């Protein structure tokens with residue numbers, strides 16, 4: 001007998017045909033069965049049920065939010081139809097074709113200029129001709145030839161010529177400039193450097209796209225620390241934006257604590273180089289409304305070189321604190337596992353400098369909730385949390 005023809009054993013009213021299947025881990029006491037009719041739903045109003053209709057179950061033609069159990073909420077996922085419809089194939093096609101065209105045109109133009117410059121540089125005769133225009137060696141030669149029997153005239157004419165040459169300094173310089181202007185072809189090593197830099201930037205599109213749909217922390221909330229209530233927080237499916245409305249000091253933390261036994265990876269983006277400093281780290285429940293790192297050195301500082309904030313260099317030639325102080329580092333990646341007391345941070349996507357938390361300065365406590373926390377100090381730099389996800393092994397270790 002087909003299950004869809006079955007009627008609910010609890011409700012004897014009309015329309016009590018089985019319509020839904022309940023996917024909750026534990027079913028509410030009122031329900032007694034996972035197979036539900038409309039009246040069962042009514043009875044379970046106060047519970048948050050995860051349901052799939054019998055019809056869907058049979059047809060397999062839709063993604064059901066909250067099913068199967070995952071660490072990430074599937075309702076935020078790109079897989080849902082409303083998210084899929086936002087993707088514009090024509091835009092992507094046009095974007096890459098245009099991008100390719102612009103790069104090709106620029107490269108072709110630069111190549112032509114370089115080829116022309118190098119052929120001019122290799123034309124030593126041409127360079128020599130220009131030089132001879134201003135050296136006046138042939139004129140000197142002529143004067144000497146014509147006046148070889150009249151030493152005083154010779155001396156006088158040579159003096160006049162030399163004086164004139166000194167008066168012509170601007171003209172001489174122009175000719176020399178026109179020679180050197182073409183000697184601008186870059187060294188192979190410099191060209192290689194530029195190429196790697198551009199390719200790296202293109203690869204970062206892919207990395208950012210991959211990471212942009214994962215959000216394990218839900219959202220961020222304002223703490224009660226200083227002017228935190230003036231920090232605007234915008235959460236979309238893809239990212240969390242933290243926007244101070246003016247130059248201010250404040251702190252925000254994740255709405256959900258992070259799990260002790262999982263490795264979390266966070267990628268954050270800054271819209272500009274911090275004017276003062278920003279701290280990012282993990283603060284325990286009791287201290288999330290006070291100055292991050294006040295109770296222990298559980299954070300990294302951006303914009304200041306300070307031995308108390310994850311200043312230990314794990315990999316790379318330059319300490320990450322120095323790197324972010326000296327130059328604008330747009331992206332940072334953070335990886336943390338509380339119960340192993342591990343907290344790593346690096347520039348992203350290159351990962352040239354990896355710093356870690358100094359274990360003698362701070363130890364994460366067991367059985368304590370920790371929140372991803374950002375403290376900003378006297379600035380209006382916008383910070384975007386591009387992704388927060390659980391990973392299976394450290395990439396920074």
Ligand SMILES: [Zn+2]
Nearest residue numbers: 008011037040
């Ligand atoms: Zn029922």
